[in-house]
Amino acid sequence: MLAVIVAGQVAKSQDDGGTQSRSASGQAGDARPEAGQTPSSSPGTVTLSYEQKMDRTYPLSATLKGSGKFEAVPGFAKAPGTGRKYTYRVDVEQGMGLDGELFAEAVQKTLNDDRSWAHGGARTFERISSGKPDFVITLASPGTTAQWCAKSGLDTTEDNVSCDSASTERVMINAYRWAQGSKTYGDKIHPYRQMLINHEVGHRLGYGHVSCQKSGELAPVMQQQTKFLDHDGIHCLPNPWPYPRS
Template sequence: MRGGHPEQHEVGGGWGELRTGARPTAGPGYGTAPGLPLAAPQGVSLDLPQGGPGGRSGPRIPPQREDVRAGGPRQTYLDAFDEDDDVFAPGTGGVRAAGPPAASAFPDAGAGRGGPVFPETGLPAKGRGGGRGRTFAGIAAAAVTTVLAVVVAGQVTDGRAEKTVRAQAAGAGGRDARDSASRGDRRPTPTGTPSVAPLTYEQKMAERYALGEEFTGSGKFDAVLGFDKAPGKGRKYTYRVDVEQGLGLDAELFAEAVQKTLNDDRSWAHDGARTFERISSGEPDFVITLASPGTTADWCAKSGLDTTEDNVSCDSAATDRVMINAYRWAQGSETYGDRIHSYRQMLINHEVGHRLGYGHVTCGKDGDLAPVMQQQTKFLDHDGIHCKANPWQYPGS
């Protein structure tokens, strides 16, 4: 007895082929050798069917419960697939002609245990076809069914998750969160960063810039490279523009402002009398210098001028420098308020006017425009007369 029920070898190979040269031993539970009468196990009656198609080649032995400890499938599981067939009964294939058993496909199978076993598993070899085939086919089908059930369940879960994502996306912005493009195929896709139009000269000149009123720079200057040809035919003056290092101001803007202001017809170039040309090499007639308040004061002191009291600019006549106070250039003055562009024009014209030989004057009548050579950074009103801010030498032109 093995596994809680008898085993039986049949000619049809229900329990596999016997080892070559080994003969089945007659006795209860194992059948008889070919040519010998069958012996029924004790308590089992043999009902031998007639030979022919569909008949069985051995006795029908009632199925018995499989011992769980023997390693076989549970009887309740087997019954779910085939209640009529014993899983471990002999094969139910067609009748095989009587004759000596074929050589075993597994020569190492033990002959004394009633039949060959699989070398890998130690389980008896199964017959081809019959109830066992259907049983194990059913087991395989059950495994496939289980896998399909898991797959379907996963797809259902994914479907629900997908609907949840779509619903959340619709609630947030009305778009499918999975849609990476989130735009129609016909809509153009922006490339790069949006371009911002650069500020114009007038816009830059209308802005204030940060710079401390007590700031003292390095005292070192850089010439603004480039060349601006004198536009007129009058007396030509050449100049260079220097900017102190570390100011953080737009040196190109300052140089452009100097050239445009000096050659404006309302300025010293009025009526073709003079023309101004910017150079960055060679010997200029003067150097217009944008410097910090501290550096401006140092250079103005070389000409005996004190610019610290009102933090103003100067023409340092003892040197070649016309000093423009960077704090005033960046922040303007109270007298001009928000008219920062006009104030910068006045600042250039006033200090270059000193270089050209003009001194300070004031307006003589209440309500008149202040002359460009008036100290408009310090005041517009004097002696009860109110003067209007004015950046030009010839404002009516």
């Protein structure tokens, strides 16, 4: 009888352990990657694709004043075209917690898109991390952005915007706008980020502000789309590209 009782206790213990194991396995099984995601090396986590990262907003305060210290994103991205070549470096202000490599990838992909300033092979853009670039695209906190824009007589504080600080080497991208977007674009954060890059680099290339002239038209990329889409009774549509119909 003692043998039977002990055997029964052992069997019950094994059954309990099996239930716990199945429960943990079931939880892990529910955390399946979404379409386009790739399982990472860490169990229970996934690696987001470029598109997925660009479709997400990130936490960052509208009043953040960063360290003012910049770090160049390492690496090199060759100019893919044969037109007039511009070299640029990507700097990111330290301590903001944003993905500098994602930002650098977005700049390279955006500028060399045929809908962008590389349209028709006229220009091509190459990212370097050492040497003397033609300009430096800088992701910085609102406070630091305002400081650098003020060096060129520009006030970015009223609407918390970005600028091309033309008297310096820096094209300033306001990290709050990069992370959080604008009311004009709503939840369309990926195209908004493309517009930010194209608009400010457009200034560096010599283009000034313009606005759409007829309701229902795409806003020109050089319209101040962070501030407004509608003006003087005219309703403009959001547009991140210099040549959107390419």
